[in-house]
Amino acid sequence: MKRLTATTAALALLAGVLLVQWLPQLPPRWCLVLPLPVIAVLAWRCPRWRWLAWLLCGVVWAAWRGGLAMEARLPPALEGRDLAVVGTIADLPLAHPDASRFTLQVEQARVDGEPVALRGRVTVTWYQDAPALPPCSRWRLLLRLKRPRGLLDPGGADSERSALERGIVATGYVRDDPDNAPLGGTHWCVDGVRDAVARGIAARVPERRDAALLQAFAVGDTRGLQPHDWAVARANGVSHLIAISGFHVGVAAVFGVWLALLAYALWPRLGLWLPRPQAQAAAALLVAGAYSALAGFGLPTVRTLLMIAVVALARCSRRAGSGPQSLALAMIAILLADPLAVLAAGFWLSFVGVAFLMLCLQSRGRGLRAFLHELSAGQLVMTVSLLPLTLWFFGQASLVGALSNLVAVPVVSFVIVPSTLVGMLLLGLCPPLAGPVLWLAAWIVHAQWWLLEYLATWPGANWYLPAVQPHALALALFGALWLFLPRGVPLRWLGLLLFLPLLWPPTSRPPEGAFQAWVLDVGQGLSVLLRTRGHALVYDAGARYPSGFDLGEAVVLPSIHALGIARLDMLMISHGDNDHAGGAGAVAGAFPRAQRYAGEPSRMRVPMQQCESGQTWQWDGVHFRVLGPPHGEGDRKNDSSCVLLVEGRGGRLLLAGDISTATEPRVAAALGPGPRPVLLVPHHGSKTSSGAAFIAAVQPPLAVVSAGWRNRFGHPKPEVLARYADAGVPVFNTADQGAIPLDFPADAPPRREAGWRQRRPRYWRE
Structure with missing residues (x-):
């Protein structure tokens, strides 16, 4: 009977x-x-x-590990309490002008x-006057923690899933104490070496951005990169090259082979003790293992390292192994070591990309022409x-990604990374010689980045x-496989048709006289996205923090794109407080x-x-009317908020905005007749x-609060919720629901749809 192949076992386990x-x-x-x-x-x-045994094994193992990871999270009873914690700083701390952010490996905790x-x-996060935080140092800190909880919006990142995949059990900040x-006694660790190498590069490369890029290529240290740098990388589809990729690990492995060849050329008698192929x-x-450690053992590097390990072991045992078999064994090893790795985008991009290369590229011999063909193909x-x-x-x-990668991949992988590896080696062996090598690598990085900024x-x-x-995802992946089948397979071009559901998805727009609204989950802030049949409006854009984190860029813009809105007609910011206006710059820049x-x-x-007050306009049978502030009262802080009434047929x-009880009577009086x-x-x-008078005058059928989970202001206040409850008004909170969609049909009463947190439930979400 035919044996179960490694590929079948890997796919079943997956x-x-x-x-x-x-x-x-x-x-x-017990189940x-x-x-x-x-x-x-x-x-x-x-x-x-x-194969079924492998599949069931995957179910049991993933459920077991997922359960352990969820149980390891901070107990709910400890949320909001002060914990005295002793731990070691892991990874590379990120320092901002207003705060420092780091990961702490907890050793013990007390309440x-x-x-x-x-x-x-x-x-x-350590706010205000944070001290230097060297990697690997041990600290005693007083922390206020909560369970991992993120914002949930259309097109937004799922930080709770990311926390589970990364093993983060809590988030919080340092209390003044x-x-x-x-605690002293900083011990040696890989992150300390990474930090030392990064500082060595910064000391020898005068241009800040060039040094930051070299630090990313050398040790996966992206702390020095600015939002603009990441935007350029995304626009060119080269983000995988900025932090150490699997291909870089392969280059490091080749570097190891060259070192072995040099050793055997200098000392031929080494062959008497160990055959050269096994030594290589x-x-x-x-x-490759040392370089992966310097990269922080990211998923792409671990995947490549495991494949190299499979090939090396096969070579040492004098057994041949195929590329697909090595890839399958690497996948099995990763899933058995950490089944939660499938929650990371890097897992899929790594394995699917390599699998397609193995399936679709055919060797055309050796030589420069064959190499250039394989590189471009x-x-x-x-x-x-x-x-x-x-x-x-x-x-x-990125539609220019193919061209950008055609230039960037060989330059980074065959020029910049080897030069940086040599420079890193010289930093430890002969520091004076490291400067010229790193200067050359920095010059090449500078020239390449100029080209990428242009593209x-x-x-x-x-x-x-x-x-x-x-x-649509499944059809497009199958279409790509069909498109790149070997020559001779008929009608390969039909694979393009399977991309149509992905590239031209059906879109639903409100009919004439109707509109939709999404109260986005932006934490302790506000942003509402309104859409009629042919127009769109953003009311407030969330906060922007000194660290550079911008909710306009991180939440509002992805939501606009995910909902299929190609054009924004109006941006209205209620007033100037950061939690409403901070993200306005990002939205205005995207839709000038x-x-x-x-x-x-x-x-x-x-x-x-x-x-x-008095400004009005109409879009697609929907009327918009500004109820405040009155003329000449644009400097009253919260009570200067733009108050907007949107009236559809139904x-x-x-x-x-943020109006207070002083302004509410005027707004209620300006509502005029119409549905509640x-x-x-x-x-x-x-x-x-x-x-209470405002609630009684407006008589809303339902109300929505935009607030942050366990926010420091205690919003919404219990007495406020009690007033709505006494009036019989149901209140829904973005902190509990995630983004809340509201539908205003032309021929039916308004209705609230399921919030994003309830719409897509997953076991890792609170």
Whole structure:
């Protein structure tokens, strides 16, 4: 009977692991014991069904590990309490002007002097006057922690999934305490070496950005890169090259082979103790392993390292192994070591990309011509085959990526990375010689980045599509495989047709007289996206922090793209507070032709016109009316908020900004006759707003609060929620629901659809 191949076993194991990741809840621990006898019988007595044993093994293993990871999270009873923690700084701390952010490996934790069961990695922010935080140093800190919880919006990143995959059990910040102090005895670790190498590069390369790029290529240290640098990388599709990629590890392995060849050329008698092929394999694995450690053992590097290990072991045991077999064994090793790796985009981009290269590229011999053909054909295969996954994970792709990678991949992999490796080696052996080598690498980086910045301005460099559906993803991947089948297979061009559901997805727009609204989840802030049949408006854009994190860029723009909105007609910022206006610059920069209005234009970083009572316009049968502020009252802080009433044929929506009880009577009086409006609760539910008289005058059928989870202001206040409850008004909170969609049909009353947190339940979400 035919033996089960490594590829079949790997795919079956992967399928089992994936099944668990779609579950809204993990099964009880005792249920995972039940399939074990079945797995044993299938594995030993039923060779034909061994694939099923691997699949069940994947289900049991992934559910077990997922359960352990969820149980390791901070107990809910400890949220919001002060914990005295002793731990070691892991990874490379990131310092900003306003705060430092780092990962702490917790060794012990106490509450009120009593030990608590908390082990694992926590992400910590140290605000104001944070001291130097060397990697690998041990600290005693007083922390305020909470369980990992992220923002959930259309097209947005799932930080709770990322926390589970990275082993983050809590997030929080350092509390002011005199006992916060280093414990001394900083021990050696890989992250300390990475930091030392990064500092050595910075000391020898005067240009800041060139040094930052070399640090990223050398040790995966991306701390020095600015948002503009990442934007250029995304526009060119070269983000995989900035932090150390798997291909770089392969180059390091070749470097190891060359070192072995040099050693045998200098000392031929080494062949008497160890055959040269085995020595070359061992040297390749050793150098690749050391370089992967310097890269922080990211998933692409681990995948390549495992493949090199398989080939090296086969060479040392004098057994031949094929490329697909090596890839399958590497996948099995990663899934058995960490089944949660499938939650990372890098897992799929790595394995799918390499698998397509193996399946679709045919060797054309040796020589420069064959190498150039494989390089150009490989970039085409990678660009087309990874396009569906790139759109699935990131919501955007680069149409110039194939050209950019055709230039960047050989330059980075065969020139910059080897030069940087030599420079790193010289830093330890002969520091004076490291300077010229690193200067040469920096000059090449500078020239290449100039070219990439130019290509980033080309049309199609940033290409956005609506959120990809699973069936469109599957069809496009199959279409890519069909398209690159070997020559001689008829009708290969039909594979392009399978890309149509991905590239031209069906879009639903409100009919005439109807509109839709999404109260986005931007934490303790506000952003609302409104859409009629042919127009779109953004009301407020969330916050922007001194660290550079911009909710306009991270949440508002991805939501616009994911919902298939190609043009923004108006940006209205209620007033100048950061939690409403901070992200306006990113939105205005992405849509420069949109009209701009604000309640406090003088406080805005981008030019805006004053919104005033009486302004009206109509889009697609939907009426818009500004109810405040009155003329000449654009300097009253919260009470200068632009108050916007949106009136469709079937319902109304009142966006009240941050107005207080002093302004609410005037707004209620200006509503006029009409259906009871859905209300965006003023000022996030603060105690200075939502007076009982205002609620009684508006009589909303439902109300929505935009607030952050466990925010420090306590919004919405319990007394405010009590006033809405007394009036019989249901209140929905983005902190609980995620982004909240509201539908205002032309022929039916308004309705609230399921929030993003409830719409796509997963076991790792709170």
